[in-house]
Amino acid sequence: MRDWELTDREILYEGFFRLARYHLRHERFDGAWSPVLQREIFERGHAAAVLPYDPVTDRIALIEQFRPGALEAPSGPWLLEFVAGIIEAGETPEDVVRREAIEEAGCTIGRLESICRYHVSPGGTTETTAVFVGEAALDGVGGVHGNPDENEDIQVHIVDATEAIAMADDGRIANAMGLIGLNWFARNHERLRSEWRAGTPSGPL
Numbered sequence: 001m002r003d004w005e006l007t008d009r010e011i012l013y014e015g016f017f018r019l020a021r022y023h024l025r026h027e028r029f030d031g032a033w034s035p036v037l038q039r040e041i042f043e044r045g046h047a048a049a050v051l052p053y054d055p056v057t058d059r060i061a062l063i064e065q066f067r068p069g070a071l072e073a074p075s076g077p078w079l080l081e082f083v084a085g086i087i088e089a090g091e092t093p094e095d096v097v098r099r100e101a102i103e104e105a106g107c108t109i110g111r112l113e114s115i116c117r118y119h120v121s122p123g124g125t126t127e128t129t130a131v132f133v134g135e136a137a138l139d140g141v142g143g144v145h146g147n148p149d150e151n152e153d154i155q156v157h158i159v160d161a162t163e164a165i166a167m168a169d170d171g172r173i174a175n176a177m178g179l180i181g182l183n184w185f186a187r188n189h190e191r192l193r194s195e196w197r198a199g200t201p202s203g204p205l
Contacts, residue, residue: 002027007036018043042125048093049084049129049177050100051115051185052107052136053161055196059138060164060185061105062173064155065146073174080157080173082131082181093117093130101134105156106145110135111196115184120176131181133188135196161189 008023020041025034052061062080070077085100087093094112101109115131138158146152159167167173168182185192 002029012040017045040124042127044086044125044127046087046093046127047084047120047129048087048096048100048132049082049181050097050109050112050132050134051082051181052101052105052109052138052141053133053185053192053196054136054138055193057138058161058193059158060161061107061136061138061141062157062159062164062178063104063145064157065153075172075174079175080167080178081175082177084129084177087130093132097132097134101136103147104145104152104154105141106143107136107138107141113192115181118176118180129177131177131184133181133185133192161185161193165189 004024004026006022006024010021010023011018012021013019020043022039022041023036024039025036028034054060061083063083064078064080067077067079070079073079083097083100083104085096085104087096097112098109101107112132112134115133117128117130120127120129142156142158144153144155146154164173165182165186168179168186173179173182
């Protein structure tokens with residue numbers, strides 16, 4: 001593996017999130033070293049997300065909420081997403097998705113299967129997201145949820161599994177978390193439905 005060196009790190013802003021300027025250099029593919037580079041990096045922490053899936057009714061839960069970073073999106077800044085939250089100190093990703101499923105979607109997660117952990121935008125942020133599919137009974141789940149102290153306004157949508165996969169294909173879901181997770185779900189849908197309906201233990205986390 002090639003080497004790298006962080007020579008300095010300046011904090012430019014610190015609030016709920018942190019913006020830092022890294023001074024670093026790295027070994028190049030030809031074996032030489034790069035000059036010292038300056039890069040502004042958004043230090044957001046790490047997140048975890050879950051796709052609640054009901055294997056009995058073959059439906060999933062998606063949430064919809066306003067996202068200011070998508071103001072210029074052709075379909076507007078209300079995005080269909082997975083349940084997700086920031087991993088706080090002392091929490092595991094599994095802790096986060098179970099907590100957030102109750103808070104954002106009003107449902108309880110049973111078995112979990114890991115989908116992946118990916119770098120959100122490694123050119124500008126340290127954030128990674130751990131993505132899961134979680135067993136959930138979705139009868140009666142719906143409505144508007146969220147933490148009022150954080151001004152969350154989250155609409156829950158219960159969607160047939162095949163329709164959710166189509167939404168990723170036709171652009172109705174247009175965020176990395178949803179596309180990555182539903183691509184995996186499309187390839188594992190029938191296996192997961194069969195195993196969870198039969199009570200077979202899920203795959204390794």
